[in-house]
Amino acid sequence: MTVETFGAWLREFAAAIHANAALLTELDSAIGDADHGTNIDRGMAAVVAVLDDTTFDSADALFKKVGMTLVSSVGGASGPLYGTFFLRLGAALQGADPVDATTFGVALRAGVQGVQARGKAELDDKTMYDALAAAAAAYDTAADQGIAAALAAAATAAAEGRDRITPLVARKGRASYLGERSAGHQDPGATSATLLLETAAAALS
Numbered sequence: 446m447t448v449e450t451f452g453a454w455l456r457e458f459a460a461a462i463h464a465n466a467a468l469l470t471e472l473d474s475a476i477g478d479a480d481h482g483t484n485i486d487r488g489m490a491a492v493v494a495v496l497d498d499t500t501f502d503s504a505d506a507l508f509k510k511v512g513m514t515l516v517s518s519v520g521g522a523s524g525p526l527y528g529t530f531f532l533r534l535g536a537a538l539q540g541a542d543p544v545d546a547t548t549f550g551v552a553l554r555a556g557v558q559g560v561q562a563r564g565k566a567e568l569d570d571k572t573m574y575d576a577l578a579a580a581a582a583a584y585d586t587a588a589d590q591g592i593a594a595a596l597a598a599a600a601t602a603a604a605e606g607r608d609r610i611t612p613l614v615a616r617k618g619r620a621s622y623l624g625e626r627s628a629g630h631q632d633p634g635a636t637s638a639t640l641l642l643e644t645a646a647a648a649l650s
């Protein structure tokens with residue numbers, strides 16, 4: 446993986462978010478404040494504008510800029526969370542070019558831990574962290590089979606994490622204000638996080 450393939454991933458993620466923005470906002474209307482689709486769509490459109498304007502000479506410089514762009518352009522909890530994910534991902538890729546499957550796994554884990562540290566979510570709190578943590582674990586298990594297998598496993602695990610938490614009661618974020626009424630609704634952030642891993646599998650392998 447190189448800075449070019451990472452740019453392609455970010456563009457695919459932006460396109461997937463745009464295509465699913467209405468769905469993400471609809472999910473957030475049930476257990477939040479109906480803005481997750483517009484939040485992430487705005488942030489990723491800002492990222493694409495940066496990609497169009499700037500040539501990056503390393504993956505860590507690219508992801509640092511992406512993280513800062515998301516933090517500054519997205520209102521709502523998810524901007525700083527995704528921003529932290531990309532900042533930590535980039536920091537862990539420092540000096541690696543091209544990036545191999547093992548290094549990307551370490552960076553993915555660092556990004557996911559950044560989300561956990563920033564949002565203080567635990568497993569089963571029903572957030573994006575559940576999808577991301579499942580993805581990082583599955584990636585590690587499959588990493589010795591190569592990047593394509595590892596990313597495919599990560600994408601499948603993210604979707605399983607997203608669906609596994611639907612019956613749960615949310616304990617973090619706005620959905621937690623609903624208490625028991627949050628149970629049975631799909632989490633918007635876990636849904637966008639699954640798109641992040643699915644587009645990684647498509648663009649990076």
Ligand code: ADP
Pocket residue numbers: 473477478480481482484485520521522523524526560563564565566571572573574617618619632633634635
């Ligand atoms: P807001 O809740 O501020 O309106 P968004 O609607 O953009 O922000 O994002 C909501 C999503 O953010 C939730 O579906 C959940 O997955 C995620 N989220 C919220 N709080 C946290 C947290 N503390 N840790 C991890 N993820 C969180």
Ligand code: MG
Pocket residue numbers: 473477478479480481521619
């Ligand atoms: Mg919201």
